[in-house]
Amino acid sequence: MSPIKKKICLLGDVGVGKTSLIRRYVENIFDDSYLTTIGVKVSQKTISPKEGKDVLLMIWDVEGFNKPGTVSPNYFIGAAGAMVVCDLSRGESIENLKDVIRDFRRINTQAGLVLAGNKADLVGSTHPGRLLFRETARSLELPFFETSALNGQNVAACFETLSRKLIEPS
Amino acid sequence: MTDLLCNSLLAQIQSAYALVTPALMIEKHSPLFNNFCLEAEDPRTTPVCDLVPEFVGLENTFREVLKKGKTFDLPLINKAGNSYHCLVSPYDNPETPILVTFYNRTEFANLKQEILQRENEIRILKARLTAQSRNAASNLIGKSPALQKIKLMVERLSGIKATAILLQGETGTGKSTVARVLHYASAAEKDPFIEINCAALPETLLESELFGAVKGAYTNALQDRTGLIEAADGGSLFLDEISELPLALQAKLLSFLETRRFRPLGSNREKSVDIRLIAATNKDLEKEVEKGAFREDLFFRLNIVPLHLPALREMDEDVILLAEHFIRHFNLQFNKRIKGLSPAAKKKLLKHSWPGNVRELSNCMEQAMIFKDHGWLEAEDIALRRTEPEANISLPATGLNLETLERNLLLEALERAGGNKTQAARLLGLTRDTLRYRLEKHGIA
Numbered sequence: 001m002s003p004i005k006k007k008i009c010l011l012g013d014v015g016v017g018k019t020s021l022i023r024r025y026v027e028n029i030f031d032d033s034y035l036t037t038i039g040v041k042v043s044q045k046t047i048s049p050k051e052g053k054d055v056l057l058m059i060w061d062v063e064g065f066n067k068p069g070t071v072s073p074n075y076f077i078g079a080a081g082a083m084v085v086c087d088l089s090r091g092e093s094i095e096n097l098k099d100v101i102r103d104f105r106r107i108n109t110q111a112g113l114v115l116a117g118n119k120a121d122l123v124g125s126t127h128p129g130r131l132l133f134r135e136t137a138r139s140l141e142l143p144f145f146e147t148s149a150l151n152g153q154n155v156a157a158c159f160e161t162l163s164r165k166l167i168e169p170s
Numbered sequence: 171m172t173d174l175l176c177n178s179l180l181a182q183i184q185s186a187y188a189l190v191t192p193a194l195m196i197e198k199h200s201p202l203f204n205n206f207c208l209e210a211e212d213p214r215t216t217p218v219c220d221l222v223p224e225f226v227g228l229e230n231t232f233r234e235v236l237k238k239g240k241t242f243d244l245p246l247i248n249k250a251g252n253s254y255h256c257l258v259s260p261y262d263n264p265e266t267p268i269l270v271t272f273y274n275r276t277e278f279a280n281l282k283q284e285i286l287q288r289e290n291e292i293r294i295l296k297a298r299l300t301a302q303s304r305n306a307a308s309n310l311i312g313k314s315p316a317l318q319k320i321k322l323m324v325e326r327l328s329g330i331k332a333t334a335i336l337l338q339g340e341t342g343t344g345k346s347t348v349a350r351v352l353h354y355a356s357a358a359e360k361d362p363f364i365e366i367n368c369a370a371l372p373e374t375l376l377e378s379e380l381f382g383a384v385k386g387a388y389t390n391a392l393q394d395r396t397g398l399i400e401a402a403d404g405g406s407l408f409l410d411e412i413s414e415l416p417l418a419l420q421a422k423l424l425s426f427l428e429t430r431r432f433r434p435l436g437s438n439r440e441k442s443v444d445i446r447l448i449a450a451t452n453k454d455l456e457k458e459v460e461k462g463a464f465r466e467d468l469f470f471r472l473n474i475v476p477l478h479l480p481a482l483r484e485m486d487e488d489v490i491l492l493a494e495h496f497i498r499h500f501n502l503q504f505n506k507r508i509k510g511l512s513p514a515a516k517k518k519l520l521k522h523s524w525p526g527n528v529r530e531l532s533n534c535m536e537q538a539m540i541f542k543d544h545g546w547l548e549a550e551d552i553a554l555r556r557t558e559p560e561a562n563i564s565l566p567a568t569g570l571n572l573e574t575l576e577r578n579l580l581l582e583a584l585e586r587a588g589g590n591k592t593q594a595a596r597l598l599g600l601t602r603d604t605l606r607y608r609l610e611k612h613g614i615a
Binding site: 036039074092 | 208210223224227228229230242245246247248249253279282283289290291293294297498
């Protein structure tokens with residue numbers, strides 16, 4: 001039996017590490033050179049969030065939000081979930097999480113969401129970015145993970161949490 | 171013939187099409203369209219929204235195209251090194267009313283990439299620098315005039331690297347924090363910040379630690395060793411408790427500060443580095459100079475920009491702002507949900523003299539939060555270190571009214587003891603009878 005297919009989007013400011021998170025999760029590789037994403041790229045990964053339930057994830061690496069309204073909202077249509085990513089070392093990208101979520105929610109009101117505070121390897125345990133990220137996540141009442149595409153910290157956990165939301169919507 | 175021509179043209183421009191039935195099945199497609207389909211699926215038997223990865227979840231969108239006759243597009247889909255603009259449009263044929271096309275837009279995408287790459291790199295760098303300097307400044311918490319003065323000085327000094335900076339202040343006033351702020355406010359991400367406590371190492375070790383040593387310079391020098399001054403090249407060297415630096419090393423440090431050159435232990439070759447030197451002490455260096463314990467010339471060299479950090483008791487209500495900062499910090503560290511300080515707790519913190527300054531406040535909040543999980547921190551949750559006020563009280567230059575002072579102390583002791591005279595007497599070091607006598611003397615009921 002072919003697995004059910006679900007579309008998820010990775011969204012967030014430019015340079016927060018969306019492509020790196022996908023490459024770490026799908027191919028288990030990391031490359032620290034930065035190449036800005038233009039448009040979208042869809043990667044695939046089969047997972048089993050529940051016994052006997054295979055899901056083929058269509059992971060949309062959506063170009064970064066650098067100005068409001070520059071990302072085509074058509075990319076969000078049909079998504080069952082989204083991982084909204086920020087860079088813990090750049091407060092601005094954390095502050096923009098709410099705008100990114102608002103743009104996504106305009107198109108997609110029901111999709112599951114999870115937040116990823118990426119580049120955790122760059123910031124210390126008491127860095128204000130961590131504090132701001134946790135406060136933002138709590139205020140949005142969304143599950144959140146401090147991730148590192150560099151060392152893999154919480155990357156799989158973040159994707160798996162989102163995947164579980166897809167098959168067990170609250 | 172038409173199909174052949176069409177397919178040949180599309181192949182030349184690396185583009186593809188497919189015609190879709192009302193049941194969302196593919197009826198016909200150009201050969202290149204296979205590149206857009208999932209390998210595991212059969213185009214003849216699989217609905218288009220299960221066949222093309224980019225169409226997963228788009229069943230309703232396809233039906234909308236059918237129903238409303240409006241084109242839907244997905245700009246710049248990247249696939250196998252090329253970029254495509256995908257269009258799902260109505261097609262004037264009842265059997266295949268939807269036309270899917272993938273136009274090759276690789277050249278356009280490459281051009282856009284070239285423009286945005288540079289723009290985004292600059293944007294990211296700027297944002298990171300802003301965050302870095304904003305975070306550095308955010309470590310100086312408070313609104314009191316005393317702290318505002320420090321913030322202003324730090325701002326001015328952050329751009330000047332050549333001048334040594336001397337931080338003076340009581341123990342626990344945050345000299346190390348200010349040193350870091352000075353460094354991070356202007357340093358690049360990879361510039362080093364090296365810190366050493368001059369009181370922590372014996373003289374013999376301190377010299378090699380600071381200036382480095384070459385192999386054979388002393389008995390156990392089995393290989394060349396880079397000193398902290400060299401390690402701080404391009405960044406900042408923070409010498410805490412500079413007053414404890416032995417006199418011989420003070421001379422060597424002065425020479426380095428004047429020439430920016432130094433010679434590692436046992437070496438004939440001079441090295442030169444570019445560092446910012448920040449020194450700190452809780453002692454009065456002028457008095458140390460008078461005693462002969464600190465070189466006058468080094469003092470003058472360091473004292474070009476003296477920065478005196480205020481004691482916590484001089485920072486008015488900053489005590490509360492700092493306490494709230496520590497609550498947020500320890501909430502995260504201990505995974506607690508303390509809401510903040512109750513009014514009584516605030517009053518208690520404001521009344522204390524904080525001889526241990528910010529460090530004492532931090533310890534005090536940490537201790538309070540270990541024993542409480544949620545709600546507000548109350549006055550009784552906060553255990554303050556007993557202070558010995560008699561040791562701190564000195565006659566002000568303008569004199570004082572002893573009677574008023576005694577009355578105020580009696581009232582404060584009673585308030586702190588909640589009206590309990592035995593406890594109030596203990597706070598003042600009096601017997602209960604003596605306290606009663608003094609209360610009567612001042613007409614305090």
